[in-house]
Amino acid sequence: MRYLMLVSQEPDGTPVEEAEPIEWVTEMRERGVRQLGARLRPASDATTVRVRDGEVLLTDGPFAETKEQIGGFDLIECESLDEAIEVAARHPSARFGFVEVRPIWED
């Protein structure tokens, strides 16, 4: 099954070096788990797009005003949720922020 990992870090206070996922990325790529992924620019650089009555409406910032914001994502291929949980739990950000694991809607 494929899952999208939405990786978040606490906006401040995270020791940057420890949250560095380079080792995790290498390991999961070699294991054949991680298919793609990227780090995202901060939520302050986000633009939210909606279309209402044919008009494009733009808002500066993310669509959810929460303290934690998505800092990156990884698309992983796992045998089951148990494996996805294990993979997510090994991501360094899981120790400081959180990782949301969402199954991909497959037909």
Add this chain to the structure above:
Amino acid sequence: MGGLIAEVEAAVADAFRQEWGRVVATLIRTTGDWDLAEECAQEAFASALERWPRDGLPRNPGAWLTTTARNRAIDRLRRRSTEAAKLREVATMAPVDAATDDGDDGDDSDDGAVPDDRLRLIFTCCHPALPLEARVALTLRTLTGMTTAEIARAFLITEATMAKRLVRAKSKISNAGIPYRVPPANLLPERTGGVLAVLYLLFNEGYAASGSADLVRWDLCVEAIRLARLLADLMPDEPEALGLVALMLLHDARRAARVDADGELVTLENQVRTRWDLDEIGEGVAVLEAAAQHGRPGPYQLQAAIAACHTSALEAADTDWARIAELYARLVRLVPSAVVKLNQAVAIAMARGPAAGLELVEALESSGELTGYHLLPATRADLLRRLDRPAEAAAAYREALDLAPTEPERRYLARRLAETQDAASGR
């Protein structure tokens, strides 16, 4: 003829209790479809009610029911022609069934090389990615065959809410890829602890209920004990499963004595001990001894050992509080929770006097861990009363009364408060 029908109905009811979980568990494995499994199991039992009076009881009711349910599943899947792959999978399970036809209880398995489907089902229902309340409900629905309406009544919520909870849990299992399996060795200890916790929660839901109005909730205790026994049978190398069975039996043995004729709660020291179920106590102690043979003590075995100290005392005054305090000290090392520490404080108060207990209770209070938990002020009140400090005791009883969650507990605390106030005013 009426006698025969009654006999057959009793046989079906018995088969329902014995076999429901097995039939559902097997069908889930082979079809991957939880709803289909439940529906077909239901139809198989309905069909048994119809055919067993006519054809006589099958030699192996469990195998008959599984085969019938499987045939229903094949029929239904055939009608939904798009699911050809599933159909092939279900159809191939025939030989497996033929083998278990003679195996009966499945005791012939080679050291659990092929796990019982019910064990897969228990672990899946109790998967930690599901909300706790859904784990409990799903375990009841799929393993014991309690209906959604019965489960809803037992948990004091509407049937619609319970149905929604079950639907959501089942769709998460399939959509999120929660595996239908007994976890591998690296996950097993943690997940087993999770299953034991769900079963104990289930038991406590029923046990906390009191009075005849709550009879339906007492069923939860019965089901929890059955499930714990099943788990212990399916995991013979897990002494904590036996420990949980023992713990439940030793609590359950005191159930009748916990409430008096007026539905009032009776504390352990005031219970009429002749109302305790001696057979159940004997069994609980024997199960606990069997668990101890493994030489791997754990929280459930320790709690059962504490319960056994209580049930082995013919009178409250005979209770071996020093041993109970020692068992709590071991339990605190394994489970350093504030509630366990509070119980330890009570045991120490009984073993070494209320002043020693009060010291621990006050330490707990200043830690703030149990803020809002009614038994904290209730315990302090009790110790202050025994130290002959009635004014402070009354204040603590009042505090506990504000926090107590159930009516019988509030009435009990109100009685104690009144007594203490009388004492304080010197009457």
